[in-house]
Amino acid sequence: MASIELWLPRPVVAVSGDRSAEQASIEHLFAQHHAEIYGFLARMVRDDELAADLAQETFVKAFRALDSLESPERARAWLFQIASRTALDELRRRRLIRFVPWSGESRGTAPSAEETAMRARLSGEMARALDQLPDRQRAALVLAEVHELTGMELADALGVSHAAARALLSRARESLRSALAAERAASADLAAGAKSGRAAGAAVTQARRQEERR
Numbered sequence: 001m002a003s004i005e006l007w008l009p010r011p012v013v014a015v016s017g018d019r020s021a022e023q024a025s026i027e028h029l030f031a032q033h034h035a036e037i038y039g040f041l042a043r044m045v046r047d048d049e050l051a052a053d054l055a056q057e058t059f060v061k062a063f064r065a066l067d068s069l070e071s072p073e074r075a076r077a078w079l080f081q082i083a084s085r086t087a088l089d090e091l092r093r094r095r096l097i098r099f100v101p102w103s104g105e106s107r108g109t110a111p112s113a114e115e116t117a118m119r120a121r122l123s124g125e126m127a128r129a130l131d132q133l134p135d136r137q138r139a140a141l142v143l144a145e146v147h148e149l150t151g152m153e154l155a156d157a158l159g160v161s162h163a164a165a166r167a168l169l170s171r172a173r174e175s176l177r178s179a180l181a182a183e184r185a186a187s188a189d190l191a192a193g194a195k196s197g198r199a200a201g202a203a204v205t206q207a208r209r210q211e212e213r214r
Helices: 017-045 048-064 072-094 113-121 125-131 135-146 151-158 162-213
Strands: none
Touching: 017 048, 017 072, 017 135, 048 072, 072 135, 072 151, 125 162, 135 151, 135 162, 151 162
């Protein structure tokens, strides 16, 4: 988000030499990827203010671990890996295990096209179904389906092998199908109950009218 700047604690900030170049690199990555990292974190922790803090934490961690980035081409997945671990750690600490699609309305920003599509795709039954998934499965789905990470990128982001990432994503999709079926069944039951209630109400009203005519 344009109004948010990368803040690095004074002991971390370098003033010369290679560390100065590393700071420039992380600031470049921040400018390129902050919005989607923030969006991912907001979807995971359900709190946009907390997500802003975790996004800052993600980039500070990235700065400190910049020498572990194998190549610039893998930077996006590498940042998602750091963000995913940061989110999962926070979820474990706070026991925030529910999913919410980010509306993009925080901090005075308008939703992007991606966020608008996300709201449409994850409204109602889908959002409630995703609510029920384990954190890592939810993270895998968001990374693969919303941020469109490829197989190898997803593996990098989750910090697992390609085969393990595919297996996790497969389990996540299966879990989602089951949860979605349950949500649809529950919605159908509610709709049937509401219809029955309306019919009963209409019958009572009709009976009263007939009684009044007598």
